[in-house]
Amino acid sequence: MKKHILLATTAAVFLSMAGSAMAQNIAIVNGKAVPVSRMEALAQQVAKSGRPVTPDMQGQLKEEIIAREIFAQAAQAQGLDATDEFKTQMELMRQSLMIRELFASYQAKNPVTDAEVKAEYDKFAAANSGKEYKASHILVEKEEQAKAIIAQLKKGGKFDAIAKKSSKDPGSGAKGGELDWANPSSYVKEFSDALVALEKGKTTDTPVKSQFGFHIIRLDDVREAALPKLDDVKPQIAQQLMQQKMGKYQEELRSKAKVE
Numbered sequence: 592m593k594k595h596i597l598l599a600t601t602a603a604v605f606l607s608m609a610g611s612a613m614a615q616n617i618a619i620v621n622g623k624a625v626p627v628s629r630m631e632a633l634a635q636q637v638a639k640s641g642r643p644v645t646p647d648m649q650g651q652l653k654e655e656i657i658a659r660e661i662f663a664q665a666a667q668a669q670g671l672d673a674t675d676e677f678k679t680q681m682e683l684m685r686q687s688l689m690i691r692e693l694f695a696s697y698q699a700k701n702p703v704t705d706a707e708v709k710a711e712y713d714k715f716a717a718a719n720s721g722k723e724y725k726a727s728h729i730l731v732e733k734e735e736q737a738k739a740i741i742a743q744l745k746k747g748g749k750f751d752a753i754a755k756k757s758s759k760d761p762g763s764g765a766k767g768g769e770l771d772w773a774n775p776s777s778y779v780k781e782f783s784d785a786l787v788a789l790e791k792g793k794t795t796d797t798p799v800k801s802q803f804g805f806h807i808i809r810l811d812d813v814r815e816a817a818l819p820k821l822d823d824v825k826p827q828i829a830q831q832l833m834q835q836k837m838g839k840y841q842e843e844l845r846s847k848a849k850v851e
Contacts, residue, residue, distance in 0.1 A: 617653050620660045630656050697840055703829045711828050712821050719774050725812040726786055727768035729753060730760040730804050737798030737805035744794060750809055759804065768809070774816065782806060 616624040630652050634644045637652070644652075671677060727750060731737050740753055751767025758764030775783040785799040789810035798805040 618657050618660075620657060621664055623660070623664070625656060625660050694837065694840075697837070698833060701836055701840075703832045703836070707832055708825055708828045709821065711832060712824065715828075716818055718776070719818060720816050721774065723772045723814050723816045724775055724786055724810060725772050725814075726770045727751075727754065727809045727811055728760070728763060728770065728782075729758045729768050729807040730764075731757060731807075732759060732804050734798050734800070734805050737807055740807055741794075741796065741798070744807070750794070769811075772814070779803070782808065786810060 615627060617627050617630055618625045630649075633652050633656060634649075637648070638644055642648075666672060729737075729740055729750070731740065736757070740748075740757060743753060744750060751769075754764050754768030758768055760768075763770050775787050778786065779801045781799055781801040785795055785806070785808055789795065789808065791810055791813060794809040795807055799808055800806075
């Protein structure tokens with residue numbers, strides 16, 4: 592009786608050990624265990640790509656991992672993992688994974704703070720606050736051309752028609768000289784100075800010379816700058832600041848490295 596109890600107990604232990612092993616592995620392929628962690632890692636990659644990992648997909652992932660193990664074993668049996676090309680590719684992949692982990696670790700330890708986002712937003716607001724100007728212009732190469740166009744305008748010539756015909760600025764010329772709403776600081780100084788000096792609806796009496804040629808400028812409208820709210824641009828600012836941090840971090844690593 593004791594012998595039967597001992598045998599039953601031993602069998603239970605082995606079954607428990609086998610169950611535990613299977614819980615850690617999704618399969619045994621040609622005697623080699625395939626750990627659950629591989630399927631979990633693949634599931635994380637799928638999730639990061641934006642695809643939901645459904646119960647049905649779990650089965651597909653399992654089959655994918657098993658197939659990979661089968662094919663990898665076949666390649667190894669043929670000695671394909673011993674070639675120089677394979678070893679080089681493996682080293683490149685190893686480096687890529689290490690670099691990814693390095694940068695992920697840096698970002699986790701150096702997150703962009705709300706205070707940094709707010710400070711960057713305040714800088715943007717300060718540079719873009721005030722008034723925005725809606726302008727139109729005609730750009731030509733020579734001063735004589737500009738003077739002739741101003742004379743035409745004074746005689747009743749249509750600004751938009753002349754711009755479409757004569758302006759060498761293809762973007763605004765096609766729209767009758769019309770430019771988008773902008774802060775004066777977004778233009779070259781000569782253009783900006785002439786623009787802010789104009790009254791609404793007025794056109795420059797003399798050609799305005801810049802590095803691009805000679806402008807005839809008309810001020811169409813003025814308004815207070817409409818800035819986006821902080822909450823609306825917070826993600827973009829945070830992303831931009833993190834890119835800046837990563838750039839500085841990479842430069843630091845490069846500057847400390849001894850390259851011969």
